[in-house]
Amino acid sequence: xxxxSMTGFASVQHSLQSPVPAESSMSSGxxxxxxxxxxxxxxxxxxxxxxxxxxxxxxxxxxPAFRELLTRQLKRGKVEIRAYMERNQSEDxxxxxxxxxxxxxxLQSKVQDxxxxxxxxxxxxxxxxxxxxxxxxxxxDSVWLDLAGQALKAMRQAREREGERLCAMLRGHIAQLQxxxxxxxxxxxxxxxxxxxxxxxxxxxxxxLTDGGALPEAAQDRALSEATxxxxxxDVAEEVTRLQSHLQEIAHLLDKGGEIGKRLDFLIxxxxxxxxxxxxxxxxxxxxxxxxxxxxxxxxxxxxVQNIE
Numbered sequence: 001x002x003x004x005s006m007t008g009f010a011s012v013q014h015s016l017q018s019p020v021p022a023e024s025s026m027s028s029g030x031x032x033x034x035x036x037x038x039x040x041x042x043x044x045x046x047x048x049x050x051x052x053x054x055x056x057x058x059x060x061x062x063x064p065a066f067r068e069l070l071t072r073q074l075k076r077g078k079v080e081i082r083a084y085m086e087r088n089q090s091e092d093x094x095x096x097x098x099x100x101x102x103x104x105x106x107l108q109s110k111v112q113d114x115x116x117x118x119x120x121x122x123x124x125x126x127x128x129x130x131x132x133x134x135x136x137x138x139x140x141d142s143v144w145l146d147l148a149g150q151a152l153k154a155m156r157q158a159r160e161r162e163g164e165r166l167c168a169m170l171r172g173h174i175a176q177l178q179x180x181x182x183x184x185x186x187x188x189x190x191x192x193x194x195x196x197x198x199x200x201x202x203x204x205x206x207x208x209l210t211d212g213g214a215l216p217e218a219a220q221d222r223a224l225s226e227a228t229x230x231x232x233x234x235d236v237a238e239e240v241t242r243l244q245s246h247l248q249e250i251a252h253l254l255d256k257g258g259e260i261g262k263r264l265d266f267l268i269x270x271x272x273x274x275x276x277x278x279x280x281x282x283x284x285x286x287x288x289x290x291x292x293x294x295x296x297x298x299x300x301x302x303x304x305v306q307n308i309e
Contacts (some may be wrong), residue, residue, distance in 0.1 A: 001257035004309040005162035006045040006077035010154035012147050013038045017140070017294065039083045039147040041155050045307045046078040054082040062144055069148055073156065075259050076309045081151070083144060096130030104129060159309070166304050167254050174247050174300050177271075177294060181244050184236065184278070184290050191284060236281045243274040243294075262309040268302045 014037040051070055053063050070079060094105075104126060112118050121129075129178075246267050253260045275298055279291030 002160045003163040003167050003254060003257045003260065004156070004159045005166055005307050006043055006114055006159065006261070006309050007307050008155040008159035009040075009042040010151045010158060011038065011040045012150045012154065014143065014147055014215060021255050037083075037143065037147060038078050038086070039081065039252070041079065041148075041151045043074070043077040043079040043155065043159070046076060049074055049076055050078040052078070052080040054080065056083065056085065057126060059083055062141060065141075067147055069145070069146055069152060073152060074309075081148065083147075085139075096126060100130045103127070123190060124300055160206045163308065166308060169304055170254060171251065173297050174251055177247055177297055178244065178298075180290050180294050181240055181247070184240050184287060187284070187287055191287070236287070239274045239278045239281070243271060243278070246271050259309055261305065264305045264308060265302075268298060268305050271298045272302070275305070 015068070016035050016037065028123060049071065051067055053066055055063060055066075066081060079133060104121060108121050250267050251270075253263060272295065275291055275294040278294065281287075
């Protein structure tokens with residue numbers, strides 16, 4: 001299955017060049033012939049599915065249908081859908097008919113008889129009101145639902161393409177983290193033995209200062225015990241192993257695809273925990289550098305995982 005990003009955008013338009021026959025069943029979206037319908041849909045990341053519909057008043061009854069369409073195919077993301085209707089800019093204004101002008105003049109006179117302070121109709125008022133009296137076209141609900149389906153399909157394709165880019169980026173980071181883990185693994189036994197030897201040498205030096213160089217057997221056993229305990233405290237083999245295991249699981253999820261965003265987010269938190277522990281246990285500069293490099297990569301992965309559905 002593909003991996004989907006929660007970030008996407010799509011816009012579709014539909015032109016009506018001729019009136020729909022009067023005998024067909026109409027229900028919403030009345031507008032003049034040669035008009036353009038448009039529907040935009042955009043989404044960004046969110047923990048849950050959050051829908052926001054911006055529809056004209058005469059399309060409000062389609063909101064449940066739009067919501068059902070979106071919830072069937074989307075699981076997470078803040079999604080906004082906007083529908084609009086606009087007259088083609090290339091269409092010239094039609095001259096109002098004599099009957100329409102006579103009607104507007106009579107209405108104006110009647111209003112001014114009761115309201116003498118009312119202003120005269122402007123040319124823009126006359127054009128707007130007369131255009132409303134011309135034949136109009138109604139848009140079937142199925143046209144809007146078809147537009148919504150097209151926009152949703154295009155947006156999911158955009159989210160899939162973005163998901164592929166995110167997967168490629170995450171796989172690159174996984175490869176870099178695996179290289180860092182491979183660099184850290186050989187350091188573990190070397191660090192343990194190095195710290196044990198250093199601790200024992202310091203203990204011997206301290207005993208030599210007190211009794212002229214003789215080191216009792218009991219003191220030597222205690223030195224070894226203390227050195228071993230210290231070596232255990234700085235041993236990061238377990239953290240390196242868990243880190244490699246988490247990386248393998250993330251790679252498996254990316255190959256599997258589907259709704260993996262929340263699981264990836266959890267694994268990134270675990271990676272960050274292991275990298276932090278690695279740094280806190282570090283006894284040499286090289287291990288500290290590896291821990292810092294890991295945390296930088298993990299933080300970059302966390303930012304990208306926030307966008308995966």
